[in-house]
Amino acid sequence: MSPRRKQETPAAAPAADDSALPLRLLADMLRIRRLEEKCAELYGAGKIRGFLHLYIGEEACAAGTMHALAADDNVVATYREHGHALLRGVPMNAIMAEMFGKAAGCSRGRGGSMHLFDAARRFYGGQAIVGGGLPLAVGLALADRMRKLPRITACVFGEGAMAEGAFHESINLAALWQLPVLFCCENNLYAMGTALARSESQTDLCAKAAAYKVRARAADGMDVRAVHAAVGDAVAAVRAGGGPFFVELQTYRFRAHSMFDPDLYRDKAEIEAWKQRGPIHTFSAQLKAEGRLDEAAFLRLDAAAQAEVDAAVAFAEAAPWEPVADLLRDVHTPEAAR
Ligand SMILES: Cc1ncc(C[n+]2csc(CCOP(=O)(O)OP(=O)(O)O)c2C)c(N)n1
Numbered sequence: 001m002s003p004r005r006k007q008e009t010p011a012a013a014p015a016a017d018d019s020a021l022p023l024r025l026l027a028d029m030l031r032i033r034r035l036e037e038k039c040a041e042l043y044g045a046g047k048i049r050g051f052l053h054l055y056i057g058e059e060a061c062a063a064g065t066m067h068a069l070a071a072d073d074n075v076v077a078t079y080r081e082h083g084h085a086l087l088r089g090v091p092m093n094a095i096m097a098e099m100f101g102k103a104a105g106c107s108r109g110r111g112g113s114m115h116l117f118d119a120a121r122r123f124y125g126g127q128a129i130v131g132g133g134l135p136l137a138v139g140l141a142l143a144d145r146m147r148k149l150p151r152i153t154a155c156v157f158g159e160g161a162m163a164e165g166a167f168h169e170s171i172n173l174a175a176l177w178q179l180p181v182l183f184c185c186e187n188n189l190y191a192m193g194t195a196l197a198r199s200e201s202q203t204d205l206c207a208k209a210a211a212y213k214v215r216a217r218a219a220d221g222m223d224v225r226a227v228h229a230a231v232g233d234a235v236a237a238v239r240a241g242g243g244p245f246f247v248e249l250q251t252y253r254f255r256a257h258s259m260f261d262p263d264l265y266r267d268k269a270e271i272e273a274w275k276q277r278g279p280i281h282t283f284s285a286q287l288k289a290e291g292r293l294d295e296a297a298f299l300r301l302d303a304a305a306q307a308e309v310d311a312a313v314a315f316a317e318a319a320p321w322e323p324v325a326d327l328l329r330d331v332h333t334p335e336a337a338r
Helices: 021-042 057-067 083-085 092-100 131-145 159-163 165-176 207-211 222-238 268-275 280-289 295-319
Strands: 073-078 151-156 181-187 215-222 245-250
Touching: 021 057, 021 083, 021 092, 021 159, 021 222, 021 280, 021 295, 057 083, 057 151, 057 222, 057 245, 073 131, 083 295, 092 165, 092 295, 131 165, 131 181, 159 165, 159 181, 159 207, 165 181, 165 295, 181 207, 181 222, 207 215, 207 245, 215 222, 215 280, 222 245, 222 280, 280 295
Parallel strands: 073 151, 151 181, 181 245, 215 245
Antiparallel strands: none
């Protein structure tokens, strides 16, 4: 664990004190965890192919952030986006069918793990290109501004994306034009096998955002309440018309970068130390200490998450493949248009 990571104490009391929310946050973290564990298993069995980037360990970030947004807000994410899609309301069946490459998937089976997409739920990816979602988010926010719509656009990306030109161009324009963008950096310390300090001269990510005159704060990305409070404050500030906001969520992935990564660049002791701070077991322990949860209730939430996953797998297995006759559908070539 890096000792240099400074964080702000959340200014406002978490809205998670609304009585149903803490259990919802826990249930949603469990849904993401069980979904992804099953995906890893199905990948090993050859049912899911292509790339697969798991979010295990980072669940507090998606749960705290997605619950701080309004249903009408836009969300743009990266390839590590299964949890964000799920919590934005994309049905687990449609996510699992997409993983299998079936036509019933949320991207009609043509996107796979990295390209979950659901325009009706304003979930705009699922982007495979590092930094690729950032200009898209600024464009969505600009469109909303021009149409005088009150929503905001949340853009989720990793700290690796902050080394891309797209980050600097996007945050500059968002600040210059005071656009309603929430820049949400999930800093898990590694971009594939490269530690932040090995690729960036400035490792204080909030300072980078502040260089563009964007308000910025860091929060403990392993603590779902801290995430919810920090992002909630940031969302309120953006919605009030104060221009963009940058939030750094300091987190860690417990698994390798992707299924192809032998994970040789991290000490086992470092991984174990972060696992001690795992967001599901620390939050459930907190809720138990507060008398809001007991072991039986925890097991019920976990069983419900597992049942949802099992049903999604059954749905995806039974779903038909896209017919060969549709092969050229939505493929923009002159041949397809004829
Ligand atoms: C423009 C571009 N360059 C390189 C890659 C290869 N690549 C895929 S993931 C990744 C690391 C990104 O790390 P980060 O943004 O921190 O996100 P994380 O995987 O940690 O969630 C890289 C370099 C890519 N997909 N796109």
